[in-house]
Amino acid sequence: MQIRARLSMSADGYVTTPSGWPALTADPAFVPGQSHGIREFLADCEAALMGRTTFQPALTNSRWPWPDLDVFVLGSHRPEGTPDHVTTDDDPARLLEKVRAANRGGDVHLVGGPRTIATFHALGALDRLELVVLPLLFGGGSRLTPALSPDTGLTFLSQRALPGGAVEIVYSCAGRRGDLPGRPAEQV
Ligand SMILES: NC(=O)c1ccc[n+]([C@@H]2O[C@H](COP(=O)([O-])OP(=O)(O)OC[C@H]3O[C@@H](n4cnc5c(N)ncnc54)[C@H](OP(=O)(O)O)[C@@H]3O)[C@@H](O)[C@H]2O)c1
Structure with missing residues (x-):
């Protein structure tokens, strides 16, 4: 089981x-559950994990966003x-145990948002950070940092x-910046 955060972001670095x-949701090419490589990504996943802020809008959605996944919410x-x-x-530690x-061997889609990604990273549970960088500039919004430590x-x-x-x-997340072998912090 890998815990894989997958986030979309604008070309100027905003995740909202x-x-x-x-x-x-701002990309004209967005088709819920279909576009931006989500089907290939979800083929390896059996669960979705997210924070309450990210989860709550799904309750009033016309379409349940995670039809084939076990869903876990931190809140x-x-x-x-x-x-x-x-x-x-x-x-968070107890939810991670659950x-x-x-788990039956599949991966876990860590949906977000930034605070929840940071929380599971602090527990040593974030295996991958997968970014979908969109061909859009927002000029404002929320960033992944500083919730997730730089x-x-x-x-x-x-x-x-x-x-x-x-x-x-796609990045793997291991250790702190300065811990990466052969890459002193001032060079990364
Ligand atoms: N770009 C993308 O792909 C993407 C994906 C997902 C979300 N988003 C965006 O991200 C934004 C939400 O992100 P967010 O970081 O503000 O919120 P979030 O991570 O979705 O949820 C935060 C909530 O999770 C719970 N939580 C998080 N860490 C916790 C901890 N250590 N202990 C206990 N509870 C904890 C708390 O719930 P309680 O308040 O109930 O205590 C907290 O208020 C939204 O604007 C959404 O649109 C973007």
Whole structure:
């Protein structure tokens, strides 16, 4: 099981639009559940893990965003209307245990947002950071940092161009920046 954060971001580095929606939703090429390589990504995943802020809008969506995945939500309360099959917990370590206990060998899509990605990274549980960089400039919005520490070590694994002009970049997350072998902090 790998825990894989996958985030869309604008070419100027914002993971939300200026009004707070996930960056992907601003791309004219966005088709929910279909575009930007999500089907290939989800083929390896059996669970979705996210923070309550990211989860809550799904409760009023016309389409349930995670039809084939076990869903785990980190938050201080269980939002009203949360389906019975969704697991919630207010303790990240305990929720991580539940994710691991339920796992049948597939990967976990860590949906976000930045605070929840930082939380699981602090627990040593973030295996990959996968970015989908969109051909858009926002000029404002939220960034992944500083919620996720700028000291997070990233090691390049792969990249591919996606239809519509976005680029997917996959990093493994191991250690702090200065810990990377052969790469002193001042050079990275
Ligand atoms: N670009 C993308 O691909 C993408 C993907 C997902 C989300 N987003 C965007 O990200 C934004 C939300 O991100 P966010 O970082 O503000 O929120 P978030 O990570 O989605 O959720 C934050 C909530 O998770 C719970 N939480 C997080 N860390 C915790 C910890 N250590 N202990 C206990 N509970 C913890 C808390 O819930 P309680 O408040 O209930 O305690 C906290 O308020 C949204 O604007 C969304 O559109 C973008």
